[in-house]
Amino acid sequence: MKSNLLIILLVSLLFAVTPCGYEEWVQGVTVVVNGDKIVNNGLVFEAQNSPSSYETPPSSPVDNLYWVYLYECVDDTTADRDAFMAGFGLAVVSGVVGLSIGHVVKLLKFLH
Numbered sequence: 001m002k003s004n005l006l007i008i009l010l011v012s013l014l015f016a017v018t019p020c021g022y023e024e025w026v027q028g029v030t031v032v033v034n035g036d037k038i039v040n041n042g043l044v045f046e047a048q049n050s051p052s053s054y055e056t057p058p059s060s061p062v063d064n065l066y067w068v069y070l071y072e073c074v075d076d077t078t079a080d081r082d083a084f085m086a087g088f089g090l091a092v093v094s095g096v097v098g099l100s101i102g103h104v105v106k107l108l109k110f111l112h
Helices: 002-014 079-086 101-111
Strands: 039-040 043-047 067-072 091-093 097-100
Touching: none
Parallel strands: none
Antiparallel strands: 039 043, 043 067, 091 097
16 A cells, blocks of 8 residues: 555656746745745746845846846756656656556565
8 A cells, every 4th residue: 555655656746846946936925035046937037136025037038136037947847757757667658657567566566
């Protein structure tokens, strides 16, 4: 039973990864300190000069008084997930995880 729960947890975690790993900006809600990185409109910015939660980062790749543009946030989580799962002998076909019986047996033996 523990093995099945671990497999379910592992697979669900693979699909919970957010692009770039930074918080998405929400005006009036997001609180940052200097040096924090956030994502706004797919762009990653670093806070400077103590922006308030109403100092929204630019929607284009430019710097301003409160934000330094770093890079575009590319959603490559699908490629990362597929590479990770391939290491366990897993395949993703059309978004569905495919396991061979042999791989399931190996994984369950490994978890016991």
